[in-house]
Amino acid sequence: MARDSGTLSTLVSWVRTTDWLWMIIGGFYLLAYLFWYIPALAKLPRSVRNPPEQFPWHWPLDFVSTGLSGGVLVGLGFRRATAFTDETRDGEPGRRESE
Incomplete structure (x- = not known):
């Protein structure tokens, strides 16, 4: 089980x-x-x-699922962009959370 949590944390870190x-x-x-x-x-x-x-015939379902998944991806990007903006305002330009 410990191996799975390590893999999951690595995946989460990579996505972030x-x-x-x-x-x-x-x-x-x-x-x-x-x-x-x-x-x-x-x-x-x-x-x-x-x-x-x-x-x-299932185009409405495709449209909704596309909107949700695209929205999640854009949301992830905006979250990172705003976090990076906050970091540069604190006087440490270019520094990432993981450093």
Whole structure:
């Protein structure tokens, strides 16, 4: 069990130090899917039961899950960006929490 907690803490540490990367990935992820879903969103609410041709029947679920996952990634990035901003205001520019 101790090995699993060490792996988990390593994973959590890695995610925290790369939050800026998650913000960029999440932002592009949200924008790309938003543009892809525009035809279906334009035909709401009819498109929920009868989606446009290029969309699968489960597109609303895909849209919601994409929004949630992209939002989480962007949120992780903003959290890291604000933490980094606070660190530079304290007089230690460029210093990371893990250092």
